[in-house]
Amino acid sequence: MKTVLWYLGDSAELADVTRELEPRLRHAKATWLLQWCVFDSSFVQLSMGDWTAARQRIRDAIEINSQTGFPAYEGFFMAHRGWVARLDDDLSGALADGKLVVEKTGGTRHPWWYPTAAGYYAGSLLAAGRPDEAAEVAADGAACAGDAGPEAYLLRCQAPLVLATGSDDILASADRLLGSTSTPPGGAWIIGADAYLMVARAWLDRGERARARHVLAPLLTATSPTHWPAVHRQVQALHRLTAARPGGSRP
Numbered sequence: 001m002k003t004v005l006w007y008l009g010d011s012a013e014l015a016d017v018t019r020e021l022e023p024r025l026r027h028a029k030a031t032w033l034l035q036w037c038v039f040d041s042s043f044v045q046l047s048m049g050d051w052t053a054a055r056q057r058i059r060d061a062i063e064i065n066s067q068t069g070f071p072a073y074e075g076f077f078m079a080h081r082g083w084v085a086r087l088d089d090d091l092s093g094a095l096a097d098g099k100l101v102v103e104k105t106g107g108t109r110h111p112w113w114y115p116t117a118a119g120y121y122a123g124s125l126l127a128a129g130r131p132d133e134a135a136e137v138a139a140d141g142a143a144c145a146g147d148a149g150p151e152a153y154l155l156r157c158q159a160p161l162v163l164a165t166g167s168d169d170i171l172a173s174a175d176r177l178l179g180s181t182s183t184p185p186g187g188a189w190i191i192g193a194d195a196y197l198m199v200a201r202a203w204l205d206r207g208e209r210a211r212a213r214h215v216l217a218p219l220l221t222a223t224s225p226t227h228w229p230a231v232h233r234q235v236q237a238l239h240r241l242t243a244a245r246p247g248g249s250r251p
Contacts, residue, residue, distance in 0.1 A: 003040070007189055008187050008188070015041070018040060031064055032068050035065045035077075098120055122161070126160055138160045156195065159195040174202075178195055199215050200242075
Protein backbone atom coordinates (compact mmCIF):
# COMPACT_ATOMS: atom_id res chain seq x y z
CA MET A 1 0.00 0.00 0.00
CA LYS A 2 2.84 2.36 0.88
CA THR A 3 4.53 1.81 -2.46
CA VAL A 4 1.35 2.34 -4.49
CA LEU A 5 0.65 5.58 -2.62
CA TRP A 6 4.23 6.69 -3.30
CA TYR A 7 3.86 6.16 -7.05
CA LEU A 8 0.60 8.12 -7.00
CA GLY A 9 2.10 10.91 -4.90
CA ASP A 10 -0.94 10.57 -2.61
CA SER A 11 0.63 12.49 0.25
CA ALA A 12 -2.30 12.43 2.68
CA GLU A 13 -2.68 8.66 2.62
CA LEU A 14 1.07 8.15 2.40
CA ALA A 15 1.58 10.25 5.54
CA ASP A 16 -0.89 8.07 7.46
CA VAL A 17 0.66 4.80 6.30
CA THR A 18 4.29 5.77 6.91
CA ARG A 19 3.43 7.34 10.28
CA GLU A 20 1.98 4.00 11.38
CA LEU A 21 4.61 1.83 9.73
CA GLU A 22 7.86 3.58 10.67
CA PRO A 23 7.78 3.03 14.45
CA ARG A 24 6.87 -0.62 13.95
CA LEU A 25 9.87 -1.14 11.66
CA ARG A 26 12.18 0.70 14.06
CA HIS A 27 10.96 -1.44 16.94
CA ALA A 28 11.53 -4.59 14.89
CA LYS A 29 14.97 -3.30 13.78
CA ALA A 30 13.89 -4.09 10.20
CA THR A 31 16.40 -1.74 8.59
CA TRP A 32 15.96 -3.04 5.03
CA LEU A 33 12.25 -2.15 5.10
CA LEU A 34 12.80 0.95 7.24
CA GLN A 35 15.00 2.62 4.62
CA TRP A 36 12.15 2.44 2.11
CA CYS A 37 9.57 3.70 4.58
CA VAL A 38 11.71 6.70 5.50
CA PHE A 39 12.54 7.41 1.86
CA ASP A 40 8.91 7.20 0.77
CA SER A 41 7.87 9.49 3.62
CA SER A 42 10.08 12.24 2.17
CA PHE A 43 7.53 12.62 -0.62
CA VAL A 44 4.95 13.84 1.87
CA GLN A 45 7.14 16.91 2.44
CA LEU A 46 8.03 17.07 -1.24
CA SER A 47 4.35 17.22 -2.20
CA MET A 48 4.04 20.37 -0.06
CA GLY A 49 7.15 22.00 -1.49
CA ASP A 50 9.06 21.64 1.80
CA TRP A 51 12.43 21.03 0.16
CA THR A 52 14.45 21.14 3.38
CA ALA A 53 12.36 18.50 5.14
CA ALA A 54 12.26 16.31 2.03
CA ARG A 55 16.03 16.41 1.68
CA GLN A 56 16.47 15.56 5.35
CA ARG A 57 14.28 12.47 5.08
CA ILE A 58 16.22 11.33 2.03
CA ARG A 59 19.45 11.83 3.99
CA ASP A 60 17.95 9.77 6.80
CA ALA A 61 17.09 6.99 4.34
CA ILE A 62 20.64 7.02 2.98
CA GLU A 63 22.01 6.77 6.52
CA ILE A 64 19.77 3.78 7.25
CA ASN A 65 20.81 2.24 3.93
CA SER A 66 24.44 2.26 5.10
CA GLN A 67 23.42 -0.22 7.80
CA THR A 68 21.66 -2.67 5.48
CA GLY A 69 24.46 -4.13 3.38
CA PHE A 70 22.69 -3.04 0.17
CA PRO A 71 24.70 0.07 -0.82
CA ALA A 72 23.45 0.06 -4.43
CA TYR A 73 20.08 1.31 -3.20
CA GLU A 74 21.71 4.56 -2.15
CA GLY A 75 21.89 5.59 -5.81
CA PHE A 76 18.11 5.30 -6.18
CA PHE A 77 17.59 7.59 -3.20
CA MET A 78 20.17 10.08 -4.44
CA ALA A 79 18.62 10.15 -7.93
CA HIS A 80 15.39 11.44 -6.42
CA ARG A 81 17.35 13.96 -4.39
CA GLY A 82 18.46 15.36 -7.74
CA TRP A 83 14.82 15.64 -8.81
CA VAL A 84 14.09 17.51 -5.57
CA ALA A 85 16.83 19.98 -6.50
CA ARG A 86 15.37 20.49 -9.97
CA LEU A 87 11.87 21.07 -8.55
CA ASP A 88 13.45 23.59 -6.18
CA ASP A 89 14.97 25.43 -9.18
CA ASP A 90 18.45 24.36 -8.09
CA LEU A 91 19.62 23.17 -11.49
CA SER A 92 23.31 23.16 -10.57
CA GLY A 93 22.53 20.89 -7.62
CA ALA A 94 20.40 18.62 -9.81
CA LEU A 95 23.20 18.33 -12.36
CA ALA A 96 25.82 17.60 -9.70
CA ASP A 97 23.68 14.91 -8.07
CA GLY A 98 22.69 13.50 -11.45
CA LYS A 99 26.26 13.10 -12.69
CA LEU A 100 27.35 11.53 -9.41
CA VAL A 101 24.46 9.07 -9.29
CA VAL A 102 24.79 7.97 -12.91
CA GLU A 103 28.43 7.17 -12.20
CA LYS A 104 27.50 5.46 -8.94
CA THR A 105 24.75 3.24 -10.39
CA GLY A 106 26.30 2.66 -13.80
CA GLY A 107 28.54 -0.13 -12.57
CA THR A 108 25.70 -2.30 -11.31
CA ARG A 109 23.48 -1.81 -14.41
CA HIS A 110 20.46 -2.55 -12.24
CA PRO A 111 17.33 -2.32 -14.45
CA TRP A 112 15.61 -0.02 -11.93
CA TRP A 113 18.31 2.00 -10.22
CA TYR A 114 20.37 2.95 -13.26
CA PRO A 115 17.47 3.95 -15.57
CA THR A 116 16.04 6.06 -12.73
CA ALA A 117 19.36 7.85 -12.32
CA ALA A 118 19.80 8.23 -16.08
CA GLY A 119 16.25 9.50 -16.63
CA TYR A 120 16.42 12.17 -13.96
CA TYR A 121 19.89 13.28 -15.01
CA ALA A 122 18.83 13.46 -18.65
CA GLY A 123 15.93 15.67 -17.61
CA SER A 124 18.32 18.00 -15.81
CA LEU A 125 20.66 18.08 -18.82
CA LEU A 126 17.73 19.05 -21.03
CA ALA A 127 16.79 21.82 -18.62
CA ALA A 128 20.39 23.03 -18.85
CA GLY A 129 20.25 23.11 -22.67
CA ARG A 130 22.54 20.11 -23.17
CA PRO A 131 20.45 17.78 -25.39
CA ASP A 132 23.36 15.81 -26.86
CA GLU A 133 24.53 14.75 -23.42
CA ALA A 134 20.94 14.07 -22.38
CA ALA A 135 20.45 11.80 -25.40
CA GLU A 136 23.56 9.78 -24.57
CA VAL A 137 22.62 9.30 -20.93
CA ALA A 138 18.94 8.55 -21.64
CA ALA A 139 19.75 6.07 -24.42
CA ASP A 140 22.09 4.16 -22.12
CA GLY A 141 19.45 4.11 -19.40
CA ALA A 142 16.81 2.86 -21.85
CA ALA A 143 19.16 0.12 -23.03
CA CYS A 144 19.70 -0.94 -19.43
CA ALA A 145 15.96 -1.09 -18.74
CA GLY A 146 15.41 -3.04 -21.97
CA ASP A 147 12.20 -3.68 -23.84
CA ALA A 148 11.43 -6.65 -21.60
CA GLY A 149 12.27 -4.82 -18.37
CA PRO A 150 10.11 -2.74 -16.03
CA GLU A 151 8.11 -0.45 -18.32
CA ALA A 152 8.02 2.50 -15.91
CA TYR A 153 11.81 2.59 -15.81
CA LEU A 154 12.09 2.35 -19.58
CA LEU A 155 9.64 5.25 -19.86
CA ARG A 156 11.75 7.34 -17.47
CA CYS A 157 14.48 7.27 -20.12
CA GLN A 158 12.40 7.27 -23.28
CA ALA A 159 10.65 10.53 -22.32
CA PRO A 160 13.82 12.67 -22.20
CA LEU A 161 15.19 10.77 -25.18
CA VAL A 162 12.22 11.95 -27.25
CA LEU A 163 13.03 15.59 -26.56
CA ALA A 164 16.77 15.10 -26.96
CA THR A 165 16.55 13.33 -30.33
CA GLY A 166 13.18 14.30 -31.83
CA SER A 167 12.56 10.63 -32.72
CA ASP A 168 8.99 9.90 -33.83
CA ASP A 169 9.46 6.17 -33.12
CA ILE A 170 10.56 6.77 -29.54
CA LEU A 171 7.71 9.23 -29.06
CA ALA A 172 5.21 6.61 -30.22
CA SER A 173 6.65 4.09 -27.75
CA ALA A 174 6.76 6.56 -24.85
CA ASP A 175 3.21 7.73 -25.57
CA ARG A 176 2.00 4.13 -25.62
CA LEU A 177 3.70 3.32 -22.33
CA LEU A 178 2.38 6.45 -20.65
CA GLY A 179 -1.11 5.77 -21.98
CA SER A 180 -1.05 2.28 -20.46
CA THR A 181 -0.52 3.69 -16.96
CA SER A 182 -3.35 2.60 -14.67
CA THR A 183 -4.34 4.94 -11.82
CA PRO A 184 -7.50 5.57 -9.79
CA PRO A 185 -9.91 8.22 -11.12
CA GLY A 186 -8.42 11.65 -10.61
CA GLY A 187 -4.97 10.17 -10.00
CA ALA A 188 -1.71 10.19 -11.92
CA TRP A 189 1.76 8.69 -11.74
CA ILE A 190 3.03 11.85 -10.08
CA ILE A 191 6.47 10.40 -9.36
CA GLY A 192 6.78 10.05 -13.14
CA ALA A 193 5.78 13.67 -13.78
CA ASP A 194 8.74 14.15 -16.13
CA ALA A 195 7.26 11.59 -18.51
CA TYR A 196 3.93 13.42 -18.82
CA LEU A 197 5.62 16.79 -19.28
CA MET A 198 8.18 15.60 -21.82
CA VAL A 199 5.80 13.52 -23.93
CA ALA A 200 3.31 16.41 -23.96
CA ARG A 201 6.08 18.83 -24.93
CA ALA A 202 7.06 16.54 -27.81
CA TRP A 203 3.49 16.46 -29.12
CA LEU A 204 3.22 20.21 -28.77
CA ASP A 205 6.44 20.69 -30.72
CA ARG A 206 4.80 18.71 -33.53
CA GLY A 207 1.74 20.95 -33.49
CA GLU A 208 -0.40 18.22 -31.89
CA ARG A 209 -2.00 20.41 -29.24
CA ALA A 210 -4.96 18.10 -28.57
CA ARG A 211 -2.66 15.13 -28.00
CA ALA A 212 -0.51 17.21 -25.67
CA ARG A 213 -3.58 18.22 -23.65
CA HIS A 214 -4.66 14.59 -23.43
CA VAL A 215 -1.27 13.57 -22.04
CA LEU A 216 -1.27 16.36 -19.46
CA ALA A 217 -4.86 15.85 -18.28
CA PRO A 218 -4.21 13.28 -15.49
CA LEU A 219 -1.29 15.25 -14.06
CA LEU A 220 -3.24 18.51 -14.23
CA THR A 221 -6.12 16.94 -12.30
CA ALA A 222 -3.96 15.18 -9.72
CA THR A 223 -1.95 18.27 -8.70
CA SER A 224 -2.90 21.69 -7.38
CA PRO A 225 -1.33 24.89 -6.02
CA THR A 226 -1.12 23.19 -2.62
CA HIS A 227 -0.56 19.56 -3.68
CA TRP A 228 2.68 19.09 -5.60
CA PRO A 229 2.79 22.84 -6.36
CA ALA A 230 6.10 22.74 -8.27
CA VAL A 231 4.79 20.03 -10.60
CA HIS A 232 1.46 21.82 -10.91
CA ARG A 233 3.14 25.02 -12.06
CA GLN A 234 5.02 23.14 -14.76
CA VAL A 235 1.98 21.30 -16.05
CA GLN A 236 -0.12 24.46 -16.00
CA ALA A 237 2.47 26.39 -17.97
CA LEU A 238 2.63 23.69 -20.61
CA HIS A 239 -1.14 23.26 -20.66
CA ARG A 240 -1.56 26.97 -21.40
CA LEU A 241 0.65 26.56 -24.46
CA THR A 242 -1.62 23.80 -25.78
CA ALA A 243 -4.45 26.33 -25.86
CA ALA A 244 -2.39 29.06 -27.56
CA ARG A 245 -3.29 30.01 -31.10
CA PRO A 246 -0.98 28.69 -33.83
CA GLY A 247 1.69 31.24 -34.59
CA GLY A 248 1.47 32.81 -31.12
CA SER A 249 4.56 33.66 -29.17
CA ARG A 250 6.26 30.96 -27.12
CA PRO A 251 8.51 31.44 -24.12
